[in-house]
Amino acid sequence: MSAPVILLTKDTGLLPLVGEISTYRAQIMFEKALQQSAEYHLERLFIDLSGVPIIDTMVAHQIFQLIDGLRIIGVKTALAGISPDIAQTAIQLGINFREIEVYNTLAQAMKLKNLEIQGR
Numbered sequence: 001m002s003a004p005v006i007l008l009t010k011d012t013g014l015l016p017l018v019g020e021i022s023t024y025r026a027q028i029m030f031e032k033a034l035q036q037s038a039e040y041h042l043e044r045l046f047i048d049l050s051g052v053p054i055i056d057t058m059v060a061h062q063i064f065q066l067i068d069g070l071r072i073i074g075v076k077t078a079l080a081g082i083s084p085d086i087a088q089t090a091i092q093l094g095i096n097f098r099e100i101e102v103y104n105t106l107a108q109a110m111k112l113k114n115l116e117i118q119g120r
Contacts, residue, residue, distance in 0.1 A: 005036035008115060011043040014106070018051030026062035033066055037075045044113070045070060048106045050081025060089045067100060078113075080106040 005013045015033050037045055047063070055063070067077045078101035082090075090097070103109035 005033055005040065005042075005045065007040060008046070008110075011041065012113075012115060013037060013040060013042045013045045014048060015045055016048045016051065021052060021055055021059045023056075023058050023062070026059045030062055030066045030069065034069050034073065037070060038073055042075050044076045044078065046078050046080060046106060046109055048080045049083070049086060050106065052081075052086065053083065054085045055089060057089060057093055060086065060093055060095070064090070064093075064095050071099075077101070078103060078109050080104070080109045 005015050008014050013036070015029075017029070021029070033045070047067075049063075067079075070077050080103040082102065101109070103112070
């Protein structure tokens with residue numbers, strides 16, 4: 001699956017993105033993440049971009065449309081692992097980060113939200 005949402009707690013999920021994201025994969029990700037977030041009754045979804053080396057403007061736009069779509073269905077979103085290249089693309093697009101939680105790493109995001117992965 002191009003965009004698996006992994007449950008971290010009963011109401012918190014993770015969308016780990018790895019590798020190159022094509023426009024097609026971004027569209028599938030948009031549809032699947034919205035559907036899975038609604039099915040799991042998520043309150044929060046972490047999107048981890050640390051495994052994505054670079055994205056083009058169309059894909060960046062699609063990711064931020066996903067965030068808007070999630071907001072509409074009541075899911076708070078937090079981004080983690082944004083590379084300098086992805087940050088530059090997002091800024092060039094004029095994307096407003098004011099209402100988006102952004103963390104350096106997924107571990108930082110989870111620590112600040114008092115989430116801990118069990119089984120270590």
